[in-house]
Amino acid sequence: MLLRCTVFIHFSLCLSVLAAEVFNGNFPFPLSEGDIKALNNALSEGDIKALNNALFASDDNTEEEELITLENSIFDDECAAQTNCGDCTSKKSHFGQGCRWCPLTSGNTCYSYGDHNNPCSSEEQQTDPDQCAPLADVKKPVVILPGLIGTGLDAKLTDKKDKANPTCYETTDDFFQIWISVPQLLPVVYECTMSEWELKYDFETEEVKDNDGVEIRIHGGEANYGPSVDAVMGWEQIAHALQAKGYKLGVDLFSAPFDFRMGRKQFHDYDYPKLKNLIEEAYVNSGEQQVVLASISYGAPFGQNFLVEFVDEDWKDKYIDSWISMSGVFNGAPMVVRQLITGMPGYGIPWVDTKVLRDSMRNWPALAWLVPGLVEGGDDRVVTYTESHNYTLSEVSTLLADGGAGEAADMINKSEGMLTDADPGVKVYCWYTFNIPTEYAYAAVDAGSEPEIFYGMGDGTGDLHSLNRCDDWNDVEITLFDGLAHSAFMGNETVTEMLVELVTSA
Numbered sequence: 001m002l003l004r005c006t007v008f009i010h011f012s013l014c015l016s017v018l019a020a021e022v023f024n025g026n027f028p029f030p031l032s033e034g035d036i037k038a039l040n041n042a043l044s045e046g047d048i049k050a051l052n053n054a055l056f057a058s059d060d061n062t063e064e065e066e067l068i069t070l071e072n073s074i075f076d077d078e079c080a081a082q083t084n085c086g087d088c089t090s091k092k093s094h095f096g097q098g099c100r101w102c103p104l105t106s107g108n109t110c111y112s113y114g115d116h117n118n119p120c121s122s123e124e125q126q127t128d129p130d131q132c133a134p135l136a137d138v139k140k141p142v143v144i145l146p147g148l149i150g151t152g153l154d155a156k157l158t159d160k161k162d163k164a165n166p167t168c169y170e171t172t173d174d175f176f177q178i179w180i181s182v183p184q185l186l187p188v189v190y191e192c193t194m195s196e197w198e199l200k201y202d203f204e205t206e207e208v209k210d211n212d213g214v215e216i217r218i219h220g221g222e223a224n225y226g227p228s229v230d231a232v233m234g235w236e237q238i239a240h241a242l243q244a245k246g247y248k249l250g251v252d253l254f255s256a257p258f259d260f261r262m263g264r265k266q267f268h269d270y271d272y273p274k275l276k277n278l279i280e281e282a283y284v285n286s287g288e289q290q291v292v293l294a295s296i297s298y299g300a301p302f303g304q305n306f307l308v309e310f311v312d313e314d315w316k317d318k319y320i321d322s323w324i325s326m327s328g329v330f331n332g333a334p335m336v337v338r339q340l341i342t343g344m345p346g347y348g349i350p351w352v353d354t355k356v357l358r359d360s361m362r363n364w365p366a367l368a369w370l371v372p373g374l375v376e377g378g379d380d381r382v383v384t385y386t387e388s389h390n391y392t393l394s395e396v397s398t399l400l401a402d403g404g405a406g407e408a409a410d411m412i413n414k415s416e417g418m419l420t421d422a423d424p425g426v427k428v429y430c431w432y433t434f435n436i437p438t439e440y441a442y443a444a445v446d447a448g449s450e451p452e453i454f455y456g457m458g459d460g461t462g463d464l465h466s467l468n469r470c471d472d473w474n475d476v477e478i479t480l481f482d483g484l485a486h487s488a489f490m491g492n493e494t495v496t497e498m499l500v501e502l503v504t505s506a
């Protein structure tokens with residue numbers, strides 16, 4: 001698209017910001033073509049406009065706007081109104097050429113010939129009604145469970161007195177998107193964002209709440225919960241591939257976005273009751289078909305704990321068909337220990353201060369929940385070697401407390417049964433990568449100092465001992481991936497095809 005290209009060509013910084021958004025800074029460069037597409041998809045039109053406004057503030061902004069208006073007027077024809085492949089490909093656009101159906105990249109969207117907004121490659125777009133992909137006969141309802149940083153978040157500032165820097169706002173009239181939003185990650189501005197998504201933790205009551213003067217909700221609020229995929233990030237390709245097979249939002253396609261800063265306690269109070277209702281709704285709306293859960297990364301503890309602690313056997317037998325878990329971190333990730341103690345480089349964005357990022361996340365129950373623990377019968381291996389003491393998995397809360405992350409240590413100490421490695425009692429398709437070097441243990445002068453890193457096996461984010469917790473479950477089919485990085489499951493065509501195949505076969 002015109003605007004997108006302008007941004008990409010002139011601003012390599014955008015690329016690093018975009019990459020950072022989708023891959024959490026863990027993704028190896030250079031990016032493949034598929035990744036670039038995923039990046040593009042991750043950005044909404046609004047973000048691009050906002051970014052452009054920020055970058056072109058003084059110069060040719062007006063010219064850009066005029067170009068867009070011009071473009072819109074040329075391509076505002078009947079193609080845009082079509083909602084299925086057959087109707088789309090049998091219509092003609094302004095230039096007398098057939099309209100183009102683009103099912104995979106942009107969902108149920110029909111483009112005019114020559115429209116710069118059309119993100120499809122020429123092989124991908126459909127112009128011949130006879131070639132329209134057949135709709136699936138079987139469409140098991142799918143509920144998407146996103147991962148850490150995988151839900152869009154909005155903030156509203158009611159009275160944020162304690163500002164990270166003088167440019168930060170104190171109040172806003174309404175909610176605005178802070179995650180993921182490119183302008184909110186620009187230099188200086190990002191400090192405001194970090195301070196806005198910080199949480200307060202009360203050691204006495206174990207309650208967490210938003211920072212003073214800030215309200216945070218999932219992007220778009222409750223309207224985006226359930227019959228929408230607008231608040232979950234990275235799932236565009238999968239959602240669009242399902243839609244191309246005839247899936248419909250609110251009928252057999254749903255998402256369960258959640259505030260990814262939160263952990264088990266908050267999920268039980270707030271998210272699990274909603275998820276239970278949503279699954280029941282998906283069952284009813286799809287003609288009493290059992291539901292497939294599809295999760296990535298932190299969606300694994302989120303989903304496992306729901307299935308093990310929140311619902312019973314009878315409920316699962318009635319409502320759940322199966323669970324497709326991708327890159328499921330069933331026992332967290334060692335790198336979370338590093339993130340909590342010394343901090344990790346900020347999403348691959350050069351200007352993000354590691355300590356600012358670390359401090360903003362230190363009170364997130366999510367990170368405490370993602371600290372690996374000692375599994376029953378497991379090896380109490382050393383996580384961090386120091387001159388005075390070697391800290392093993394069973395001592396990880398002491399390590400955190402000694403390293404300055406007292407809140408996370410306290411959360412871990414007080415939450416019994418936090419491990420999420422027990423059999424969830426449903427059919428599970430467990431998909432993970434086993435052979436990418438992954439942070440595994442550390443050596444440091446003391447608990448709080450900058451460590452040296454030891455690598456083990458895993459998917460680049462989660463280590464193998466976390467990803468393979470599902471191996472011994474009762475009803476599980478394991479699929480091992482070769483060299484596919486943690487977050488790269490999102491937007492990978494092979495993975496998407498596998499998922500679509502599973503949910504569209506009896």
Ligand SMILES: *[C@@H]1O[C@H](CO)[C@@H](O)[C@H](O)[C@H]1NC(C)=O
Nearest residue numbers: 382385386387388389390391
């Ligand atoms: C930590 O473990 C290493 C390797 O096993 C060992 O050489 C060292 O003496 C241990 N350090 C302490 C303080 O126990």
Ligand SMILES: *[C@@H]1O[C@H](CO)[C@@H](O)[C@H](O)[C@H]1NC(C)=O
Nearest residue numbers: 397398401406407409410413
């Ligand atoms: C957590 O528990 C461990 C072991 O019981 C204890 O040594 C440590 O001081 C506790 N840490 C916190 C922060 O409560």
Ligand SMILES: *[C@@H]1O[C@H](CO)[C@@H](O)[C@H](O)[C@H]1NC(C)=O
Nearest residue numbers: 032034481482484492493494
């Ligand atoms: C997608 O995953 C498959 C299977 O692991 C792999 O062969 C392929 O290279 C991946 N595609 C991209 C674009 O990374």
